[in-house]
Amino acid sequence: GKTKTHTAAAAAANEEEAGLGGDEKNASLLFVGTATVILDHFDRKVEESLRRDLPIITTPHAKEHLAGKGQGEAFTAVYDVDFFEDAMVDVEGAKAVIKVTGMPGKHVPPGVMGTLNDMVAAVPPTNGWMMELGYKDGDDFKCGYRIYISGDTLLVDELKEIPKRYAGENIDLMLIHLGGTTIPSPAVPLLMVTMDAEQGLGLVKLIDPDLTIPIHYEATMGLKAVHFGGGNIGRGFVAEKLHLAGYEVVFVDVMDSIIDQLQKTKEYTVTEIGAEGKKVNTITNYRAINSKIYEDDVIKEIASADLVTCAVGPNVLKFIAPVIGKGIDKRTEPKPIAVIACENAIGATDTLAGFIKDSKNTPQDRLSSINDRARFANSAIDRIVPGQKPDAGLNVEIESFYEWVVDKTPFAEHGHPDVSAIKWVDDLNPYIERKLFTVNTGHAAAAYYGYARGKKTVDEALSDSDINKLVHDCLAETSNLIVKKHGISTDEQKAYVEKIIKRISNPYLKDVVERVGRAPLRKLSRKERFVGPASQLAESGDKVDALLGAIEQAFGFVDVEGDEESAELSKILKSNGAKDVVAKVCGLEESHPLFDKILPIVEKVQKSVK
Secondary structure, three states, X not given: OOEOHHHHHHHHHHOOOOOOOOOOOOOOOEEOOOOOOOOOOOOHHHHHHOOOOOOEEEOHHHHHHHHOOOOOOOOOOEEEOOEOOXXXXXXXXXXXXXXXXXXXXXXXXXXXHHHHHHHHOOOOOOOEEEEEEEEEEOOEEEEEEEEEXXXXXXXXXXXXXXXXXXXXXXXXXXXXXXXXXXXXXOOEEEEEOOOOHHHHHHXXXXXXXXXXXXXXXXXXXXXXXXXXXXXXXXXXXXHHHHHHOOOEEEEEEOOHHHHHHHHHOOOEEEEEEEOOEEEEEEEOOEEEEEOOOOHHHHHHHHHHOOEEEEOOOHHHHHHHHHHHHHHHHOOOOOOOEEEEEOXXXXXXXHHHHHXXXXXXXXXXXXXXXXXXXXXXXXXXXXXXXXXXXXXXXXXXEEEOOOEEEEEOHHHHHHXXXXXXXXXXXXXXXXXXXXXXXXXXXXXXXXXXXXXXXXXXXXXXXXXXHHHHHHHHHHHXXXXXXXXXXXXXXXXXXXXXXXXXXXXXXXXXXXXXXHHHHOOHHHHOOOOOOOHHHHHHHHHOOOOOHHHHHHHHHHHOOOOOOOOHHHHHHHHHHHHOOHHHHHHHHHOOOOOOOOHHHHHHHHHXXXXXXX
């Protein structure tokens, strides 16, 4: 190697302030240990704050950038150190000396990719550093503490030279850059450019330092989402998309069987089924916690996570709110955590936030500052997850189509989470109502009519021309509302309806009508897929006959095996007068124009319920 003692040492000696450290404006020497000047290492705000004559030790590549700026912007005291070259930095008024030596490193492995990168320079060069803190003994340098900084390198053969060069010398500390960064993105990992855990362990064995501290991994492999609900939607939709976006997913559930499977299984598959065939995604990088037993662990995970999601069912939100509230209250991270409820309900995140902000779950003196720790965003999700095969285990079969739309306005200056599967919008209401009053209305109507007529699956029900027409009639009425209320064109909504009918008619999904029709009490409630649009249409005097027909079928979905709500609906119908049933189940006041339209339907159904 080559020693550049005169450069940094002389520059440091000529500065008015001696020594290292202090703020950037007054520092005598700034050591820039980067592969190149990129925004996550040497950002514009830092660069703008630095004196242009500040001595800097860096790489040859970074020197070209820093010293090559235009007049008034260029740094004038930049000293480059290449592989196994070193620079000696004297500390004025003391014998102390810092010896800085460039260490080898590579972002791109040797072979075809390395050759291509040498030609096009798509990925910049990188290196590591050896920092030796010592003192002068005459002309000799005596090292007291030696620190090896790996830099953003892969574990390549060139690193084997380091233990040879320092044979017999102790390396006290290694700061190892991890992350397993892939380009162009975690979702499309064509090339890994920094060490993952396996390569990092290999470097530890090669260098054999006294102490190793992993660093520089949070921005690349530190994204973490805590997801409540280990069911099919959670595993097959939400966790799949978070995994593809580079998140570690921490599943939280109270079902022992689900948690045990997730803890014992390192991966599972999500098979997307569409007209074009099947696509299989393998999901890894997840953990699982039973919140019934290990609530404190869940709180700690939330306190350090980037995102909280849930797919537990609207009626369960009040049960997960306490632990989420405690986790949010423990946060000290500068950026608020994003909270997104992924439920088939309007304003589900608002509902969850309401429970979290309850005085039982968040101290009242902390409410005024909760936005500093968490931001709550409503969402609309759309993906059909049919019943799974009995031997599927954790594996999920799911339709290939999906839509995940989230309100971006709560995140404001902090910016929303980076999840490519999410469509971020300023106004979520049109998406929520269009989805709920088209997809969910059509899906449930087909299931209830199919169940009443002895059909096994939704696609079988829709292959019946009579049921198909009845479902189309329901969606014609909801389309009337959507077009008028949200300004969506008639043609656009008509095309959307046909797309939805085609989706739920997919014979490959084999979606059983009992599964789709389950939870009739929720589906018949005030803001849901039938009463929600029918009540708004009735208020404006519009036609609701087809929706009333579907409501009748839903009231007839009683005592279905394995469905607690259908059993409860049966009890309500048997033990209450018709007016009380309409008020209790549908949430309507007697004065509402829809009330008297549903009343005779309930009276009719009550006569048939034994």
